[in-house]
Structure formats: structure tokens, C-alpha cells
Amino acid sequence: MIIPDTCKVVVSRYIHDQLTSEVKVLSFSDNVWRNIESFPTIPLHLDYRGLGHSWYDGAFFSGTLNWLAIHNNTWYNGYDVKDFTVEQFVIVSLDLGTVTYNHYWLPRGFNEVPPIEPNVGVLGDCLCFSYSYKVTYLIIWQMKKFGVEESWTQFLKISYQNLQLDYDFSWNALDYHLRFIPLLLYGEGNTLILHSNKEREAILYNWKDNRVVRTGVTVHKTIIDNRTNNYLCWHLAKGHVESLVSIC
């Protein structure tokens, strides 16, 4: 019994001077790579790969892989998005069943390009889109009905003040360096588990009663040796299900 025949790896290589990507798909059922057509956009997060992991290259949701891209542009340095217009941002969605692309426009309320790349992820069983706004708010949208652009709904607009951040806000470049990643929702969606790249720990934010708690996790291996430094990569935390899927 092999169920993973539906599992696929997608590898893409962005070719700068041609403004396109080479994309190929590996199917676990037959161990064969197939080239597929590329989508004419520039993928974002080119230089943002948490320590070589590709966890954030694409958000897997309901049989599709989704990532943020820029269209109608000739150049992107991999980190600076402020020269784009909001109309240039698009979510590219690759359907793993049909191996075809869709693209989705972002919510109409997204009307100002944030100083740092926005983020696409999965939150509360919806595709979500989040970004910082005027060094003051973190805004999170949910696509309530997957694939329907009209269903974008603003889920949360969290004031930085409510998150009790002790960052140096007098540093005027802070906004270009501060990135939040919404990780998970818990307890009927009332508690948001959030990562900030300015903190080692995660933020647990109950938005119903505006309570903030920070985690304090220490990591060690079962065999303790004093030559190893152990770190927790909160930005890579993700929802998980257990399954009996056999892969032998």
C-alpha cells in the first residue's frame, strides 16, 4: 500500500536575466522528474530562506502550493520591495493534481506597499496574507473561500503596542528589518502564535482579551554535551497532523 503517490516535490530555479523560472516536479509514485511550464513572475523571498530550509518558499494548502510573486517587473534584488506598487503583488498557486497555475490578487484593503516583504501562509484552515503597516500594525487577512479573491477578509489588525514590544522604535530603519510571521491559531482561533525576527521566543497573543505571553523554551539534546549549542527556530514552527501513511 503506497499512498504517497500523490506527494510531489517542486524545484524551481529562477533565471534572473530571462525573468523566468525553470520548474520541475518529482512524483513520489514513479521517482520521475517532469519539467513543467513556468509562471512569468518573480518569486519573492528569494533571499529569505531560514537557514537553508525552504519552509517558507511556498505555503501548502488544499492540494496547492502558494507563494508570493511580483509581476510586470524587470528587476528584483531579492529583498527590497518598496519600489513596487501594490498592483504588482500576486499570489501564484500551483495545483499539484493538475500541475497548472492560478494567480490570485491580494485583498483590496492592501493599499500600501509595506517596507518589508509581506508573508503568505496558512492560518486557521485558510490561506493567509500578512504584512506590517506604518510601523504600527500587523495586519492579517484570510482567504475564507480558497481561490475566491472576493472572500479576502481582514482577520486581525494588531497594534504593536498590544504586543508589548520593547524594540528601539527611535531607530528609523526598524521597519525595514522587523518581520512578523503568524505561525498558528489555537483555542477556537483566539490565540495567535506569532514569531518576530527581533525576538528569540514566540509571542502568544490572545486577541479576544488582549493578553500577551512570551514563551521561554530551552532546548537540549538527550545526551548533553557542552560542545553543542542548541537553538529553537521558531520561524519554522508549523501545524502538524499524525498519520498512518506508509512509506516503506
Add this chain to the structure above:
Amino acid sequence: MSPSLVVLPNDLISEVLSFLDVKFLVRLRCVSKSWKILISDPAFVKLHIKRSPSRNPLFTLITHHITEIPGESPYGSNDEWDLDYCIVPCPIHCLIENPSFSLSVDDYYHLNDKGCSRIVGSCNGLICLAGDSFTSGFQEYWFRLWNLATRTTSKKIGYFCNLGDSRLSFMFGCDNTRHL
């Protein structure tokens, strides 16, 4: 009156079992041949995944381990560093109820032991790992699936070579619509 043997239809048994944790089901596979067949049945595996929202929600934490390997030079100039990652499943409620805790990482969760160095993604309880090695001008990559709950890994597949230093982006997912 002596108790009579009640025979439950298979549909009902699988309905009940589909709410249980993997750990428990792995043990129940040893109860009888018919249960073993039932629990291994792809239809049951799919039903069990469908029931995930009714079980305790989990998340995976990634830990990074950097070990210093001292070289021969007393000045540390030829020290080397061994980098490894682990992927550890945890119940979310534990984090919410007790946000400060000490995480002891089971040896089983190390990536290097699986011949891999990075995580590509996860889907249906499977983690996709990637490994690479650099030999004679080529960067060679491979992939491997890992079921954390049943503690099984696939063999390495999808070997390919990449010339030069162009950046590759890896993604992983399953086509749920067709089979679930």
C-alpha cells in the same frame, strides 16, 4: 446467561478507530489479523487523516544544533562545526498551558542521521527532507519522506545534479483532492 459475542461490522470498527492516535493504532495492529488489515487499509488511513481536527492539535518545532569539533591547532584555526537540525512534534495545548518549558530532543529526530540536511515541507503527516553533497563540480540533491508518528523513512529518491551556484527553491505537497 452467558455473554454473547457481538460482531461489529467493519465500517463501525473503522469509524471508532479513526478517532484514535497513531501511537495507539500501531499497537492495535497487533490485536488480530483483521484489525491489522483494517488499520493498514488506504481507505482507513485517509479516514484517519480526515479526523485529525478531532484529535489534539500538534505542531512541529525545529531545533538547530551546532557542535564544535576541535581541530589539531591549539588556536582553533582548524576547528570545524557540525550542523544538525531536529524536527520535534508537540501538542499545541502544552505550549499554551505552559509557555516556558525545557525541550529535550529525542535522538530519533535528528536530520543528519537520515542522510539529510534540510526540511522541504510537510503534508498528511509526512515530512519531506532533502540532502545534498558536492562532488566534482556538481551539487547533487536527493529527497526522502519521513513519517514522524510511525517512525518510518522512505529510501532516498529524486537524485538530480545542479550546475553552478544558482539558487534553487524547494517545495513539497500532496495532491489531496484526487485521493482524499
